[in-house]
Amino acid sequence: MSMKVLFVRFSATGDIVLSTGVIDYFHRKFPEAEIDVLTSPGGKAIFASLGSIHQIFTLPAKSSIIQMIKLYRTIPDYDYVFDLQGNLKSFSLAAFVKGRFTHIKKQSRERRAFVKNRKYKSELTKHVVEKYAEVCLSPFNIEIPELEKLRPRFPDFEGLDVSGLSFPNFIVLHPYASQKNKEWPGFFELANTLIFNGINVVIVGNGDKPWPKEVINFSNQTSLEELMSIIKKATAVVTTDSGPMHISIGFKKPTLAIFGPTTKEFGFYPSFERCAVVEDEELDCRPCHVHGGNSCPQGHFHCMKAITSQQVFRRLHDLIKESKARKVNP
Numbered sequence: 001m002s003m004k005v006l007f008v009r010f011s012a013t014g015d016i017v018l019s020t021g022v023i024d025y026f027h028r029k030f031p032e033a034e035i036d037v038l039t040s041p042g043g044k045a046i047f048a049s050l051g052s053i054h055q056i057f058t059l060p061a062k063s064s065i066i067q068m069i070k071l072y073r074t075i076p077d078y079d080y081v082f083d084l085q086g087n088l089k090s091f092s093l094a095a096f097v098k099g100r101f102t103h104i105k106k107q108s109r110e111r112r113a114f115v116k117n118r119k120y121k122s123e124l125t126k127h128v129v130e131k132y133a134e135v136c137l138s139p140f141n142i143e144i145p146e147l148e149k150l151r152p153r154f155p156d157f158e159g160l161d162v163s164g165l166s167f168p169n170f171i172v173l174h175p176y177a178s179q180k181n182k183e184w185p186g187f188f189e190l191a192n193t194l195i196f197n198g199i200n201v202v203i204v205g206n207g208d209k210p211w212p213k214e215v216i217n218f219s220n221q222t223s224l225e226e227l228m229s230i231i232k233k234a235t236a237v238v239t240t241d242s243g244p245m246h247i248s249i250g251f252k253k254p255t256l257a258i259f260g261p262t263t264k265e266f267g268f269y270p271s272f273e274r275c276a277v278v279e280d281e282e283l284d285c286r287p288c289h290v291h292g293g294n295s296c297p298q299g300h301f302h303c304m305k306a307i308t309s310q311q312v313f314r315r316l317h318d319l320i321k322e323s324k325a326r327k328v329n330p
Contacts, residue, residue, distance in 0.1 A: 003030070003079040006099070007136070008038045008090045011061060012178075013224070013243035014268065015128070016043040017250055019084055020050055021150045022132040027052040029142065038075065038093070045225050049157035059089075072096035082136040102135050111290050114265055124265040131267065151272050152250035159229040164216060170200035171316070172231055172248070174239040176207035176219075179292030181261040181304075182240045183207075189309035190238065191215055197313075204230055205244060236320050238312065241292070245270060254323040256316050260303035261296075263287045274323045278315055280306050 009019045027035060036055045037047045047053050059071055078099035083090045086104040094101050110120040129150040137144060171194055175187035191201050191212050201215045204227055211217050228247055231237060237248035238256045248255040249272050257270050259279040263286055280303050288297050
């Protein structure tokens with residue numbers, strides 16, 4: 001079917017990454033469609049890695065209303081506009097661009113109610129990529145496929161040569177997060193355990209923590225493209241609930257995520273092949289914050305402190321073993 005469509009997703013990095021598999025699936029369903037994207041400047045490299053994107057429009061996060069209007073007036077009309085953002089900035093596009101708009105159902109109220117009093121759990125069953133797929137497939141009465149078919153992916157990303165990364169086998173640790181509660185305090189000990197077992201360790205992300213001298217520490221030193229390049233070359237990734245977790249999933253790396261204050265009901269759980277989660281499912285105070293929060297409401301931080309480095313190391317070992325077996329017997 002020949003048509004012009006526009007996907008809208010401004011931020012954040014993880015959300016943008018999660019949309020890539022959905023856009024790729026749409027492209028495979030409609031290979032003749034001309035697909036454009038409206039995003040933030042940070043999303044340009046991610047969407048460019050898809051190959052199926054015709055044109056990318058970018059709007060900086062701190063743009064004024066005048067800047068936004070100026071950009072929107074340059075965007076052509078479309079047959080369909082798929083709004084994966086669902087905020088005032090994306091809703092405003094309809095005043096300048098003609099097309100059939102469909103918007104994501106974010107379920108923000110339901111998520112807040114679930115945190116506060118555990119209501120609406122049965123309604124919070126869809127992964128975010130399924131919600132994205134619903135936006136662009138429902139106008140054509142196409143059923144949402146199984147989750148793995150919507151997995152994030154970067155088919156045209158070739159990667160960069162990152163200085164200081166000369167060895168072939170290494171584990172990437174991403175210990176940082178936008179919310180402090182999502183940062184597991186056992187990463188230093190895990191790094192020591194990996195090093196003791198003869199495993200090269202690479203640290204990535206933005207933050208400031210002490211590390212064993214044997215690690216290769218890229219904290220605060222990489223662009224998004226460099227971060228993606230490092231993860232693409234990794235043997236496996238251990239990460240917080242964060243954007244790099246989704247990047248690792250996009251490269252089909254064995255991905256071990258450590259979840260504390262957040263849970264699968266928020267829709268960002270790594271429910272794909274070659275992924276696993278370490279968490280304390282017995283705590284009745286989880287989740288405590290829609291985005292994770294920066295301090296434990298109970299004051300004990302058991303959801304993270306109870307997870308040991310040996311527990312994570314063993315699960316990582318098993319995950320890598322399972323992933324190797326899957327490659328042999330796909």
